[in-house]
Amino acid sequence: MKTYLVNTKSKKYPIFIGKNILIKFCKLKEKYLNNTKKILIITSKNIPKKYFLKIKKNLKNTECYTIILPDGERIKRFDQIIKITDLLSKYNFNRKDCVVALGGGVIGDLSGFAASIFKRGINFVQIPTTLLSQVDSSVGGKTGINNSHGKNLIGTFYQPNFVLIDTDTLHSLPKREMVAGFAEILKYSLILDKTFFNWLYKNGKKILSKNYNLISHAIYKSCKFKAYVVKKDEKEKNLRAILNYGHTFAHAIETINNYSKKIIHGEAVLIGMMLAARLSNHMKYLSSKDLSDIKEIYKQLKLNHNYKNFVNKKNINKIFKIMSNDKKSNGKTINIILLKKIGSAIIKKTSLEKTFFPLINQDLKNGKY
Numbered sequence: 001m002k003t004y005l006v007n008t009k010s011k012k013y014p015i016f017i018g019k020n021i022l023i024k025f026c027k028l029k030e031k032y033l034n035n036t037k038k039i040l041i042i043t044s045k046n047i048p049k050k051y052f053l054k055i056k057k058n059l060k061n062t063e064c065y066t067i068i069l070p071d072g073e074r075i076k077r078f079d080q081i082i083k084i085t086d087l088l089s090k091y092n093f094n095r096k097d098c099v100v101a102l103g104g105g106v107i108g109d110l111s112g113f114a115a116s117i118f119k120r121g122i123n124f125v126q127i128p129t130t131l132l133s134q135v136d137s138s139v140g141g142k143t144g145i146n147n148s149h150g151k152n153l154i155g156t157f158y159q160p161n162f163v164l165i166d167t168d169t170l171h172s173l174p175k176r177e178m179v180a181g182f183a184e185i186l187k188y189s190l191i192l193d194k195t196f197f198n199w200l201y202k203n204g205k206k207i208l209s210k211n212y213n214l215i216s217h218a219i220y221k222s223c224k225f226k227a228y229v230v231k232k233d234e235k236e237k238n239l240r241a242i243l244n245y246g247h248t249f250a251h252a253i254e255t256i257n258n259y260s261k262k263i264i265h266g267e268a269v270l271i272g273m274m275l276a277a278r279l280s281n282h283m284k285y286l287s288s289k290d291l292s293d294i295k296e297i298y299k300q301l302k303l304n305h306n307y308k309n310f311v312n313k314k315n316i317n318k319i320f321k322i323m324s325n326d327k328k329s330n331g332k333t334i335n336i337i338l339l340k341k342i343g344s345a346i347i348k349k350t351s352l353e354k355t356f357f358p359l360i361n362q363d364l365k366n367g368k369y
Contacts, residue, residue, distance in 0.1 A: 002220050006139065006227040008234045011159040015139060015223050017216060022054040022127070022166045029059070029098075032161050033123055038063045038097040040088060042111040044071050047103050047129060051169065055102065055127070065091060069107070073259035076110050076145040076152075084114040088122075098123035098161070104130035105137035105265065109152070112143030116158035126160045129169040131181025131215070132266050135188075135222035138163050140230045140243075146259070150325050151251040157235055165219060167212055178208050179303065180266020185218050186303075187273060188225040190294070191242050194343030196221060197297075204301045242345040245337040246273030249356065252322040253310045263310055274298065274305035279359055280338040283348075290342045308369045316364060323352055 001018035016028070029036065039062055041052050047068075056064050067087055069075050088099075099122060101111035108126055115124035128138035144155025170178070182204065189197035200207075200218070207214050226243065233240040250265070250272035257263055277294050280286035298305055311319060326334060335347050336355055348355075363369050 002216070004220065004223055004227060006159070006163075006223075007231050008141070008159055010141075010157075010234060011161075013160055013162050015163040015165065015227075017165045017219055017223070018167065019212065019216075020166065020168050021164065022051060022168075023057060025055045025127075025164060026058040026060075028162060028164065029062070033098055033125070035096045036062065036098045036123055038091060038093050039065070039100055040084075040091075040093065040098070041066045041100045041102050042069065042084060042107055042114075043067070043102040044069050044075075044104075044107055046071050048172065051127075051129065052102055055100070063091070069110075071106075072261065073106055073146070073151075073254065073265070076106055076259075078145065078154075080110060081114050081117075081145065084111070085118050088114075088118050093118070093122060095119050095122050098125060100125045100127060101138075102127045102129065103133070104128065105133040108133055108137050109142075109144050109155070112141075112158050112160070113145055113155055116143055116156040121158065124158065124160045126163045128163070128165060130173060130177055131170060131219075132177070132184055133181075134165045134167075134219050135181060136184040136226065138165070139223050139226045140240075141234065146255075150255050150322055151259075153325075163223075165223075167216055167219070170210060170212075170215065175208070176264070177266075178210070179270075180264050182208060182301070183266035183269040183273070183303070185222050186297070187243075187245055187269065188222050190273065190277070190339060190342060191245050191337070191345035192225050192229075192343060194341070196225075197293075197342050201297050201300065204297065208301065238347070241335050241347050242337050245339075245345055246270075246276050248272065248323055248326050248334070248336065249275050249360075251326065252319045253307065255322050256315055256319050257310060267304065270298075270303050271305050271307045271310075275307075275356070275359065276337065277339055279336075279355055280340075282359060283338065283355070285346065286339045286341060290339070293342060306369045307363075308367075311360065311364070311369075313364055316360065319360075320352065320357055323356065 250268035
């Protein structure tokens, strides 16, 4: 089992990565949640029952409750938060008790937000079961829900007590979800480390085919990259914004498609990252050689960046409006994340009208995406 310590201004906490380590939850609970007498496990319908049975195994002197929610991004709403907090109240949870998120990024975001606001904050543990949540959303303390105007517009920064990443949970993960998780892994290489980019180019096919030694390394590196950024900028005042590379357009695509399974988060991020790379080249930051290398890894690993099925002349204005309402927006300007080169990102304060909008409109006009 590998361990990495996340060190932020608000809290220090460990990330545990390994195979078949769900059964270690009891010992970790005794060490990091010694005064916790009640646990609420929040999970979703697609999570195998054996996972929370492993978590419950050997728990002593602890009341354990479970709530099973529907699947999908659409559950990140206030009515689900009320359902969770009502349950916490019903069973008299106090601040020393704990919410455990067992599932993908949606469950983590929702559970973390509930934990952060119930009695102004109770203990919280992340147990991510998808590759995307293991490398991204479970680390760093961002929680949130959606509203009709966009994704994750309501939320808090709230760090977990620890993160438990069991790679065995990936056994049943569909190829589509593996690709979605790989998108975030690739993002770290593009914004922070060209050597890691080259490693992913060499090993990407094996990762997507579930070589667990390589997956474990990719998860560890991704968590390390994110922890590095979060340590320097926990509340996203500056540097942490680079983690949103490709996400402005991605979130707009997800929102316009009503968070349906037509496109999932990682797929949208792949599209957004390629668009941002093209824009970086168009604005004379990213060299044509680096852009070509990025296109090549997409081609090599069959990663889709075509967005013609999601964006058209009928919905483009609504997409622009959603992008303008992004969290990174500041009135007439927005912080967009561009690449100077593979492994190095910059934050550019500009307007969408001068950057993304002309490029997307040109794509629509030419029929090339």
